[in-house]
Amino acid sequence: MPLTRQPCFLSPVPIPTRFTIFSFCSDPATLEGIQWYSCYLTTGKHLAFYMSFGTVLLLLAVTAPAALLFGFGGAMAARARFTPLSWLGKIYISVVRGVPDIAFFLFFVIALDQGIEYLRHKVKCPDWDEPIRQGSDFLVCSIAKMPLGDAPQWLHEAYGFSLAVLTFAIVFGAFAANVLFGAMQAVPHAQIETAAAYGLSHRQTFWRILVPQMWTYALPGLSNLWMVLIKATPLLFLLGVEDIVFWARELGGSKTAKFTAYPHPDWRMWYFLGLLVFYLVFTRVSELVLDRITTRLAHGQATVDGEAQRKAA
Amino acid sequence: MSCYQTLQDYAFRAFGYGERLLPRSDFTLCEQFTLIGSGLLWNIYFGVIAVTTGFVLANFLALGKNSKSAWARKPAEWFIFLFRGSPLFIQFFFAYFLFLSLKSVSSIFNPLSSAWAGALIVLFLNTAAYSAEILYGALRSIPKGDIEAADAYGLSGWTRFRRIEWPTMMRLAWPAYTNEAIFLFHATTLVFFSGFPAWQQKGDALYYANYFADKTFNPFVPYPILAFYFILLTLVIIAVFGRVNTWLNRHLPQSKRPKLKFKPNLIR
Numbered sequence: 001m002p003l004t005r006q007p008c009f010l011s012p013v014p015i016p017t018r019f020t021i022f023s024f025c026s027d028p029a030t031l032e033g034i035q036w037y038s039c040y041l042t043t044g045k046h047l048a049f050y051m052s053f054g055t056v057l058l059l060l061a062v063t064a065p066a067a068l069l070f071g072f073g074g075a076m077a078a079r080a081r082f083t084p085l086s087w088l089g090k091i092y093i094s095v096v097r098g099v100p101d102i103a104f105f106l107f108f109v110i111a112l113d114q115g116i117e118y119l120r121h122k123v124k125c126p127d128w129d130e131p132i133r134q135g136s137d138f139l140v141c142s143i144a145k146m147p148l149g150d151a152p153q154w155l156h157e158a159y160g161f162s163l164a165v166l167t168f169a170i171v172f173g174a175f176a177a178n179v180l181f182g183a184m185q186a187v188p189h190a191q192i193e194t195a196a197a198y199g200l201s202h203r204q205t206f207w208r209i210l211v212p213q214m215w216t217y218a219l220p221g222l223s224n225l226w227m228v229l230i231k232a233t234p235l236l237f238l239l240g241v242e243d244i245v246f247w248a249r250e251l252g253g254s255k256t257a258k259f260t261a262y263p264h265p266d267w268r269m270w271y272f273l274g275l276l277v278f279y280l281v282f283t284r285v286s287e288l289v290l291d292r293i294t295t296r297l298a299h300g301q302a303t304v305d306g307e308a309q310r311k312a313a
Numbered sequence: 314m315s316c317y318q319t320l321q322d323y324a325f326r327a328f329g330y331g332e333r334l335l336p337r338s339d340f341t342l343c344e345q346f347t348l349i350g351s352g353l354l355w356n357i358y359f360g361v362i363a364v365t366t367g368f369v370l371a372n373f374l375a376l377g378k379n380s381k382s383a384w385a386r387k388p389a390e391w392f393i394f395l396f397r398g399s400p401l402f403i404q405f406f407f408a409y410f411l412f413l414s415l416k417s418v419s420s421i422f423n424p425l426s427s428a429w430a431g432a433l434i435v436l437f438l439n440t441a442a443y444s445a446e447i448l449y450g451a452l453r454s455i456p457k458g459d460i461e462a463a464d465a466y467g468l469s470g471w472t473r474f475r476r477i478e479w480p481t482m483m484r485l486a487w488p489a490y491t492n493e494a495i496f497l498f499h500a501t502t503l504v505f506f507s508g509f510p511a512w513q514q515k516g517d518a519l520y521y522a523n524y525f526a527d528k529t530f531n532p533f534v535p536y537p538i539l540a541f542y543f544i545l546l547t548l549v550i551i552a553v554f555g556r557v558n559t560w561l562n563r564h565l566p567q568s569k570r571p572k573l574k575f576k577p578n579l580i581r
Binding site: 095098099100101102103106107110111114133137138230231232233234235237238245248249252266268269272273275276279280283284 | 404413414506526531532536539544
């Protein structure tokens with residue numbers, strides 16, 4: 001799939017579909033004030049803009065568990081007894097965190113895409129004898145393309161989105177791995193020793209003693225990570241997904257009467273102000289919810305928080 | 314073309330010196346190393362100035378947030394919330410378009426819509442907010458005994474702050490502040506991807522890495538080079554901040570000095 005970061009710009013003909021929510025919107029040129037705005041804000045493109053907030057939420061809903069899974073895998077690898085595996089886990093954690101995350105986003109999207117196409121190429125066209133990298137071209141046989149050249153548009157978009165999710169999961173998985181690794185180390189060692197004394201195997205100790213107890217220690221780090229994840233969602237734009245940043249730029253740019261029924265000067269500043277407010281509200285609400293969860297989880301725990309709750313009761 | 318020639322042509326290309334045209338085909342490893350390294354100068358420029366100026370503002374903000382008077386506390390709290398609660402990427406976009414519309418008001422605002430000034434202001438305010446939160450946390454956790462001892466010695470007001478509170482605050486905050494500085498340097502890579510134009514293709518390290526990746530359609534060379542540079546930069550920052558940390562804790566015996574640990578857990 002060629003990475004199309006350039007959005008398709010407005011076509012020079014007025015939008016043909018006269019889909020309107022309010023009946024008085026049929027002739028926008030005659031409108032004024034509130035009516036103009038209510039029509040302007042419900043055009044098809046604006047509805048697509050509102051839908052893209054859903055894209056952001058969907059990304060968060062899919063990425064958070066995926067990143068947690070990657071993080072769990074990374075943390076398990078890092079504390080493995082098999083030395084090369086533990087190195088692998090530690091390298092994953094420290095390299096991803098030592099380099100700007102945006103560089104990883106830009107890297108993984110192309111690298112994953114090429115990796116998938118390369119593997120499919122090897123499987124589907126074993127007789128192909130030309131080199132894959134020719135100068136600055138990346139050539140695989142046509143049936144190895146992802147998605148296939150004749151695939152419908154939604155498949156291309158879904159593929160792009162899932163690449164983005166995978167990239168997010170890899171990058172934030174490293175951060176989650178660090179948090180979980182720390183949490184696993186923080187579980188009191190006496191617990192592990194007791195488990196060993198009871199004759200539990202290494203695996204049983206891990207799943208029955210360590211994992212259930214580590215979450216209290218991991219929660220502060222994980223809630224921090226959640227806030228970071230929220231604030232990383234606008235980077236979707238750089239991965240070629242039509243997200244809120246894409247639409248804010250698209251809709252806010254100045255429009256002349258020749259191209260649209262709703263001409264206006266450059267309003268991108270106001271659109272981005274809207275996004276700023278959206279993120280502020282979103283992080284504030286998350287903060288309040290996470291605070292409540294922390295309080296609830298601390299209940300009955302042998303920590304400072306839990307002790308404070310016990311005294312207050 | 315020898316590598317030395319490339320170095321002469323492109324070492325300061327990011328600031329507009331040397332060869333005007335970027336290489337277009339048959340990219341050598343030397344060209345990629347040189348240009349990406351040249352772009353790194355922008356990251357260093359943004360990072361160094363934003364960290365030093367942001368540090369000053371952060372001190373005032375932390376004191377403001379700790380103040381009893383609502384007139385000082387509320388603005389500081391709102392400022393910190395505004396910049397910590399929203400993505401830096403959106404802040405860049407908003408600031409850029411704000412500066413663009415200011416441009417039509419007066420020509421004084423012209424430099425603001427270019428990256429060297431506009432993006433620097435955003436980075437300055439952003440790091441000030443993040444650092445202020447760290448310093449505020451440190452200010453709140455100054456041991457009670459230190460203050461009592463200061464009182465017993467008859468220190469109060471400005472003297473107590475300058476001699477006792479501020480140094481202790483710095484000591485407590487320094488490890489976390491080191492991480493904040495590292496992340497600020499990482500965040501500088503966002504500048505040229507967020508509206509601010511790279512005029513005459515004068516961009517930062519990521520801008521050139523992306524240029525090479527787009528042209529060769531091969532991400533496996535330029536991005537690892539970028540990673541190499543940034544890991545190097547991170548090590549330099551840790552070394553510099555480590556020296557300051559040693560200096561801050563010079564009154565303690567060697568074994569009791571807190572060690573700096575690279576523990577990045579906040580990105581914007």
